[in-house]
Amino acid sequence: xxxxxxxxxxxxxxxxxxxxxxxxxxxxxxxxxxxxxxxxxxxxxxxxxxxxxxxxxxxxxxxxxxxxxxxxxxxxxxxxxxxxxxxxxxxxxxxxxxxxxxxxxxxxxxxxxxxxxxxxxxxxxxxxxxxxxxxxxxxxxxxxxxxxxxxxxxxxxxxxxxxxxxxxxxxxxxxxxxxxxxxxxxxxxxxxxxxxxxxxxxxxxxxxxxxxxxxxxxxxxxxxxxxxxxxxxxxxxxxxxxxxxxxxxxxxxxxxxxxxxxxxxxxxxxxxxxxxxxxxxxxxxxxxxxxxxxxxxxxxxxxxxxxxxxxxxxxxxxxxxxxxxxxxxxxxxxxxxxxxxxxxxxxxxxxxxxxxxxxxxxxxxxxxxxxxxxxxxxxxxxxxxxxxxxxxxxxxxxxxxxxxxxxxxxxxxxxxxxxxxxxxxxxxxxxxxxxxxxxxxxxxxxxxxxxxxxxxxxxxxxxxxxxxxxxxxxxxxxxxxxxxxxxxxxxxxxxxxxxxxxxxxxxxxxxxxxxxxxxxx
Amino acid sequence: xxxxxxxxxxxxxxxxxxxxxxxxxxxxxxxxxxxxxxxxxxxxxxxxxxxxxxxxxxxxxxxxxxxxxxxxxxxxxxxxxxxxxxxxxxxxxxxxxxxxxxxxxxxxxx
Numbered sequence: 001x002x003x004x005x006x007x008x009x010x011x012x013x014x015x016x017x018x019x020x021x022x023x024x025x026x027x028x029x030x031x032x033x034x035x036x037x038x039x040x041x042x043x044x045x046x047x048x049x050x051x052x053x054x055x056x057x058x059x060x061x062x063x064x065x066x067x068x069x070x071x072x073x074x075x076x077x078x079x080x081x082x083x084x085x086x087x088x089x090x091x092x093x094x095x096x097x098x099x100x101x102x103x104x105x106x107x108x109x110x111x112x113x114x115x116x117x118x119x120x121x122x123x124x125x126x127x128x129x130x131x132x133x134x135x136x137x138x139x140x141x142x143x144x145x146x147x148x149x150x151x152x153x154x155x156x157x158x159x160x161x162x163x164x165x166x167x168x169x170x171x172x173x174x175x176x177x178x179x180x181x182x183x184x185x186x187x188x189x190x191x192x193x194x195x196x197x198x199x200x201x202x203x204x205x206x207x208x209x210x211x212x213x214x215x216x217x218x219x220x221x222x223x224x225x226x227x228x229x230x231x232x233x234x235x236x237x238x239x240x241x242x243x244x245x246x247x248x249x250x251x252x253x254x255x256x257x258x259x260x261x262x263x264x265x266x267x268x269x270x271x272x273x274x275x276x277x278x279x280x281x282x283x284x285x286x287x288x289x290x291x292x293x294x295x296x297x298x299x300x301x302x303x304x305x306x307x308x309x310x311x312x313x314x315x316x317x318x319x320x321x322x323x324x325x326x327x328x329x330x331x332x333x334x335x336x337x338x339x340x341x342x343x344x345x346x347x348x349x350x351x352x353x354x355x356x357x358x359x360x361x362x363x364x365x366x367x368x369x370x371x372x373x374x375x376x377x378x379x380x381x382x383x384x385x386x387x388x389x390x391x392x393x394x395x396x397x398x399x400x401x402x403x404x405x406x407x408x409x410x411x412x413x414x415x416x417x418x419x420x421x422x423x424x425x426x427x428x429x430x431x432x433x434x435x436x437x438x439x440x441x442x443x444x445x446x447x448x449x450x451x452x453x454x455x456x457x458x459x460x461x462x463x464x465x466x467x468x469x470x471x472x473x474x475x476x477x478x479x480x481x482x483x484x485x486x487x488x489x490x491x492x493x494x495x496x497x498x499x500x501x502x503x504x505x506x507x508x509x510x511x512x513x514x515x516x517x518x519x520x521x
Numbered sequence: 522x523x524x525x526x527x528x529x530x531x532x533x534x535x536x537x538x539x540x541x542x543x544x545x546x547x548x549x550x551x552x553x554x555x556x557x558x559x560x561x562x563x564x565x566x567x568x569x570x571x572x573x574x575x576x577x578x579x580x581x582x583x584x585x586x587x588x589x590x591x592x593x594x595x596x597x598x599x600x601x602x603x604x605x606x607x608x609x610x611x612x613x614x615x616x617x618x619x620x621x622x623x624x625x626x627x628x629x630x631x
Binding site: 138141142145148149152156159161164165167168169171172175176179182183185186187189190195 | 541546549553556557560563564566567568591592595598599602603605606609610613614616617620621626627
């Protein structure tokens, strides 16, 4: 036991979890007051955003911070350790949630609002922030379950048949993934006697490499399922199109990214030796995800299912960075996660507007939107280019870093894996561009429905009223603006990527912040 | 005791996986529960199996005679979370059964 007073920065580390949890509990009690509920949810997330900014600034200046519940001496007790990757991801998650909350006002049926959509969104955000900031593997499992429960709730709100069907698939596979995660936790504790991440970094090199490799393989399976990476990706396109657009934007923007983050943390920082054993698997997973994602998007005619396949393609790009495991590659993976959070959420929000205006979910029966609503078409076009990685926008820089990392891994000794990876990233960019421009052409450019006489104007277009236009377009426009600004002024982004990669590769700062191995806490 | 524990983990996991591959949602949820029981038993056993050993330290006794309390805490958390998830998920499955009129996991008979 130590008798140190609680440092203010300890509060900052735990605030992103405590605040939304308290908010969710409070909002649940205020279920009848619909207006107050909305503004309180917005206020909670706004305060949380400020807290995240303070935390990220502090970490960027002074390195990782850590606190352990109940002032236990680590590795005992549950540690919350925030390094730059986690803090910046948590910040982006809070920002995205704030914008989606604005949009949610437009998108949700009244019944869903009474059934507690705002508390569930806050609960989801608590789970996401907790996963990004926790320094304990078992605690990560708990946050995964918090996210799973909140997302199950969000998914069934509204209660249409297709939503329940999607929830069944989503639930089964994610439940199974967390069970696998739990199994690997058991193995980890049995082998190392600890679940504190910093302590694992210190103890893993001394353990039996075969056991550590099987732990890493189980973690790869569990997190790969959460992230919807290649052989275990089928649940994502089968479920993300069913709930209201705002909910699927939130889930597509945040949940798979948590899986990728956990993979990044586990493979690169916790078990680097086992990552090398698993490298061929990671390469195959990355390549399969890179290629199959956009191919699925090309073949798909349901708009939001096609976007789901684009999400999967992006997961491939981040797994590429993990497979490369050099500074440029990891910087690419970390910046790609940020980029995907902003861009994919934006795309889903525009998709919601498109579905509201055309009254359809099938791209074959959309068309003619360019003439009817030019602003959404511009937003969709910009975001689509950003997903593909076309230069003036945000998506370009992560992909550039990944290609750079691939060449850096390939050049010294003609490493065939690295060559395959950076060619894969380029092919992914090309296929994504084809898929995205095809979607854009079908929805906006073509005058009417797909048919022999598709020059006939689409008769089913609806105009949105003034309020809907504002509430719907403002959040999307903010996201698109961020995508554009970070694209033309990438210095902060690249700086973050570099620092994040360095922090993941040299975990000494992280371990020192936690204060394990007899160090002064 | 090791043999009994490993056999029961194996049987639970095996039956769970078999049920998981069935097409009915009720079978799949029972399969998931069985697998999570297997995992829970496994986590419990990672603290090494000991009988007649207390997890509370007393001064002056050999540390090797104590049971490890951490896996017990872990498994308790995992049981509670797994129980809550199963209950929540059963509600979803029941709603799906009621709305679609079938308990096939695809929401329709093939």
